[in-house]
Amino acid sequence: xxxxxxxxxxxxxxxxxxxxxxxxxxxxxxxxxxxxxxxxxxxxxxxxxxxxxxxxxxxxxxxxxxxxxxxxxxxxxxxxxxxxxxxxxxxxxxxxxxxxxxxxxxxxxxxxxxxxxxxxxxxxxxxxxxxxxxxxxxxxxxxxxxxxxxxxxxxxxxxxxxxxxxxxxxxxxxxxxxxxxxxxxxxxxxxxxxxxxxxxxxxxxxxxxxxxxxxxxxxxxxxxxxxxxxxxxxxxxxxxxxxxxxxxxxxxxxxxxxxxxxxxxxxxxxxxxxxxxxxxxxxxxxxxxxxxxxxxxxxxxxxxxxxxxxxxxxxxxxxxxxxxxxxxxxxxxxxxxxxx
Amino acid sequence: xxxxxxxxxxxxxxxxxxxxxxxxxxxxxxxxxxxxxxxxxxxxxxxxxxxxxxxxxxxxxxxxxxxxxxxxxxxxxxxxxxxxxxxxxxxxxxxxxxxxxxxxxxxxxxxxxxxxxxxxxxxxxxxxxxxxxxxxxxxxxxxxxxxxxxxxxxxxxxxxxxxxxxxxxxxxxxxxxxxxxxxxxxxxxxxxxxxxxxxxxxxxxxxxxxxxxxxxxxxxxxxxxxxxxxxxxxxxxxxxxxxxxxxxxxxxxxxxxxxxxxxxxxxxxxxxxxxxxxxxxxxxxxxxxxxxxxxxxxxxxxxxxxxxxxxxxxxxxxxxxxxxxxxxxxxxxxxxxxxx
Numbered sequence: 001x002x003x004x005x006x007x008x009x010x011x012x013x014x015x016x017x018x019x020x021x022x023x024x025x026x027x028x029x030x031x032x033x034x035x036x037x038x039x040x041x042x043x044x045x046x047x048x049x050x051x052x053x054x055x056x057x058x059x060x061x062x063x064x065x066x067x068x069x070x071x072x073x074x075x076x077x078x079x080x081x082x083x084x085x086x087x088x089x090x091x092x093x094x095x096x097x098x099x100x101x102x103x104x105x106x107x108x109x110x111x112x113x114x115x116x117x118x119x120x121x122x123x124x125x126x127x128x129x130x131x132x133x134x135x136x137x138x139x140x141x142x143x144x145x146x147x148x149x150x151x152x153x154x155x156x157x158x159x160x161x162x163x164x165x166x167x168x169x170x171x172x173x174x175x176x177x178x179x180x181x182x183x184x185x186x187x188x189x190x191x192x193x194x195x196x197x198x199x200x201x202x203x204x205x206x207x208x209x210x211x212x213x214x215x216x217x218x219x220x221x222x223x224x225x226x227x228x229x230x231x232x233x234x235x236x237x238x239x240x241x242x243x244x245x246x247x248x249x250x251x252x253x254x255x256x257x258x259x260x261x262x263x264x265x266x267x268x269x270x271x272x273x274x275x276x277x278x279x280x281x282x283x284x285x286x287x288x289x290x291x292x293x294x295x296x297x298x299x300x301x302x303x304x305x306x307x308x309x310x311x312x313x314x315x316x317x318x319x320x321x322x323x324x325x326x327x328x329x330x331x332x333x334x335x336x337x338x339x340x
Numbered sequence: 341x342x343x344x345x346x347x348x349x350x351x352x353x354x355x356x357x358x359x360x361x362x363x364x365x366x367x368x369x370x371x372x373x374x375x376x377x378x379x380x381x382x383x384x385x386x387x388x389x390x391x392x393x394x395x396x397x398x399x400x401x402x403x404x405x406x407x408x409x410x411x412x413x414x415x416x417x418x419x420x421x422x423x424x425x426x427x428x429x430x431x432x433x434x435x436x437x438x439x440x441x442x443x444x445x446x447x448x449x450x451x452x453x454x455x456x457x458x459x460x461x462x463x464x465x466x467x468x469x470x471x472x473x474x475x476x477x478x479x480x481x482x483x484x485x486x487x488x489x490x491x492x493x494x495x496x497x498x499x500x501x502x503x504x505x506x507x508x509x510x511x512x513x514x515x516x517x518x519x520x521x522x523x524x525x526x527x528x529x530x531x532x533x534x535x536x537x538x539x540x541x542x543x544x545x546x547x548x549x550x551x552x553x554x555x556x557x558x559x560x561x562x563x564x565x566x567x568x569x570x571x572x573x574x575x576x577x578x579x580x581x582x583x584x585x586x587x588x589x590x591x592x593x594x595x596x597x598x599x600x601x602x603x604x605x606x607x608x609x610x611x612x613x614x615x616x617x618x619x620x621x622x623x624x625x626x627x628x629x630x631x632x633x634x635x636x637x638x639x640x641x642x643x644x645x646x647x648x649x650x651x652x653x654x655x656x657x658x659x660x661x662x663x664x665x666x667x668x669x670x671x672x673x674x675x676x677x678x679x680x
Binding site: 226267 | 480551562564570572573579583585599611
């Protein structure tokens with residue numbers, strides 16, 4: 001029900017998804033009056049779906065705390081509860097981000113031992129395969145051990161999303177050599193040197209390494225992660241607007257850009273934010289994916305596919321298994337540090 | 341002497357500067373064997389210059405601490421000392437950034453009351469006039485009062501660079517409403533509500549506001565500032581490479597881009613990093629500008645022009661005057677907070 005286009009992007013999005021994943025089954029939560037007319041147009045989706053009516057929904061501009069109090073029976077809450085009850089393997093929503101995070105955390109609860117869930121997403125890179133980055137703003141500043149947990153959550157995500165056996169993990173830090181970064185980042189680096197991750201910790205990375213594709217997973221706190229994410233989105237939009245303005249600025253350029261049409265189309269596709277849609281709320285007992293509010297059908301389908309990939313890789317169970325090993329190691333390490 | 345091109349970019353850069361500022365006078369510090377041959381080719385620069393020979397220089401890859409210990413008599417140190425002794429109004433260098441910052445801090449010393457000097461630079465924006473941002477990495481995490489001082493340093497910089505009487509100042513923070521950001525940022529926002537700045541504090545801004553041009557000055561700590569700067573540089577280089585690849589990918593596109601040549605040239609000029617060159621080390625008793633190591637003559641001239649603008653606006657004296665007022669206000673505010 002949420003996002004700028006509601007069911008108008010969600011149902012056609014599911015139609016894209018079911019072509020790639022013919023065995024998928026959808027539970028659709030929402031207002032019958034709005035959902036049914038669109039669902040009727042997509043018979044193949046309707047056939048794979050169970051529809052659950054509710055006329056309650058979280059508003060896009062509602063404050064998370066208010067949304068949480070009034071959440072009972074809303075489409076968002078029912079969808080999350082379906083995951084909690086094992087009826088669904090994952091929940092995807094285009095709705096209010098803050099409300100979704102608060103509600104998912106309350107209902108699904110963090111995996112035992114996880115200090116704080118984190119928001120992760122994928123970024124396009126020069127190298128080709130996308131970079132995964134977290135935390136993008138579920139938290140602000142966090143301690144070193146939480147950063148180590150983010151590295152764990154991120155590398156298991158990379159395994160599921162990128163299919164690499166041993167993802168490389170970098171810790172986002174400031175550039176210069178002599179300025180070794182804030183205490184929590186330096187302490188996390190010390191821990192990561194010794195801890196055994198599902199991925200391979202390769203050291204500090206800088207802001208430009210995100211789009212360079214230096215590592216599979218970039219780990220940061222949510223303070224720097226959220227600001228960096230927004231800054232990257234800002235430059236992307238700046239570059240594309242400046243580019244359009246330039247090409248439309250005189251008749252000869254307009255003429256020229258007609259010939260370069262296919263090339264520009266390919267570039268647009270490569271940088272298309274819809275191909276990178278889907279913020280995943282990691283560290284909960286269940287998979288919860290946030291689709292961008294402004295996404296169309298293609299964008300929404302990307303978010304749903306991401307949810308399917310994570311479910312197929314048993315993301316949650318893998319984190320639970322690896323957390324046990326990590327906690328044992330951390331306890332030893334922290335004891336070691338205190339004795340040293 | 342420093343940077344990738346040394347005197348080969350510096351002297352031709354000064355030739356560009358003297359055309360815009362015919363009354364400028366240069367002190368050139370460096371190795372006679374290297375400087376003189378190039379200076380001989382630029383008679384107009386030589387006429388406006390005093391040359392001071394030294395065969396000692398800071399290496400580009402030297403650690404700042406090592407550079408500092410062995411700094412006596414180097415071209416970098418002599419140039420900074422010229423500012424200290426009042427022989428020069430500003431120093432510009434393409435050399436080792438860490439060494440320059442350490443040496444400038446040691447010799448010029450922070451202005452009385454300034455907790456920590458900060459690194460500032462200008463960013464291109466969609467709106468047109470550039471945004472000034474600090475701290476870009478002279479520090480990592482700082483306290484709230486230091487952020488308030490950065491706001492002061494930045495708004496006086498904006499007056500000099502942008503010529504606006506009352507620059508708008510935003511505090512860089514995370515996006516969502518319910519996540520109000522880390523403690524030091526929130527405390528700085530509280531202080532900025534009450535403090536009288538040379539500019540006007542307008543509240544929190546997000547990462548995408550930097551290139552949007554929402555405010556004249558974006559204030560952050562050096563941890564988030566440095567990572568954001570690098571991330572923005574990364575996306576810029578990513579976009580331009582992807583764009584080039586796309587246009588060169590098939591014969592029709594190459595043909596088309598010939599017609600769009602002028603438009604592409606204009607765009608390149610608008611985004612040209614050489615037009616935004618110059619990191620200024622603010623808060624010292626003297627003006628110190630770092631030119632990017634990879635800059636050519638045009639880039640170097642931008643950095644020198646920035647130094648001249650700051651000198652013409654009596655940047656240091658203005659900060660000294662406004663600091664006195666700020667410190668009085670802060671003392672009252674902090675006392676107020678303790679009593680409340």
